[in-house]
Amino acid sequence: MEEQILQYRDAVYEQVVKVGKSLGNVTRLRILDLLVQGPKTVENLANTIGLSVATTSRNLQILKKARLVEIERHKNFVTYRLTSDQIKQLISLLVTVAEQSQPELAAIQTTFKQQTGSPQALTISALKAKLTAESTYLVDLRPNDEYETQHLPGAHNIPYDELPQHLAELPQDKEIVVYCRGRLCAYANVASQALHDAGFKVATFNQSVWEWNQLMSS
The missing domain is CATH 1.10.10.10 (Winged helix-like DNA-binding domain superfamily/Winged helix DNA-binding domain)
Structure with missing residues (x-):
């Protein structure tokens, strides 16, 4: 036996x-x-x-x-x-475990944020509060096919590569919040610096649409 x-x-x-x-x-x-x-x-x-x-x-x-x-x-x-x-869920959890157990990952992320001059990322609760107050203009930097599959409520789709051509369309009287594919995606950090240099008040949201939806449905 x-x-x-x-x-x-x-x-x-x-x-x-x-x-x-x-x-x-x-x-x-x-x-x-x-x-x-x-x-x-x-x-x-x-x-x-x-x-x-x-x-x-x-x-x-x-x-x-x-x-x-x-x-x-x-x-x-x-x-x-x-x-x-x-x-x-597995991919999200794997990233979380890596963030908590691998100091090298945190160091890489911190260095990149310093190099790009990106602001502190918003938490899900902080972004929810801003959206409720209608004080932000939310920009989804992913390709159109990903945006069409699912996106955050009220988000406007401006793919990362097309952002420079659309700066004139963005409101000057609102905070611009940019997001991309999640915590390992670099586009939001780089885009936030470009927007800041163009004179916009800007913030980033670095979690994925799926992570947002999971929390909102719980």
Whole structure:
């Protein structure tokens, strides 16, 4: 019986290890973080990450084998999506654990914020209060497809690459709050400095839309 218990233990842990192994790669974590924003084609993922379609596809197959992503077939194309909201929760928790256990991560984030001159990020409760008071103009810096999938209430979509062309459209009498894909996304910090240099009062929100929705629904 003892041998049977040991065999069972090793077998079940081996299945859990499969998930861990699939996560132990920077490219695959970036893919999962992008898919938190919504379904994407392999071409879209490859272009965003800056890798070839072939390399991106190989990493997607590893994630698919671990059942973290799945294929959704359309008439003329195929998209990849996360298999469940639990994967979104896993990525969020993984970032939280890294922030709490890896001082190097905090140092990297602090240095980057100092270099970009970005302001202190708003908490979810602070942003909620500002939105209630209608004292802010909220800007979603993500690509349009991610914005259309889900976005914060009242947010205006100005993709990061297009921000310089839209500065004249932003209100001067409100605080501009910018956000992107979440805590590991750099766009909000860089954009906040550009807006500050252009004379706007600006703040950042560095959590993801999914994290916002989770707290609002709890």
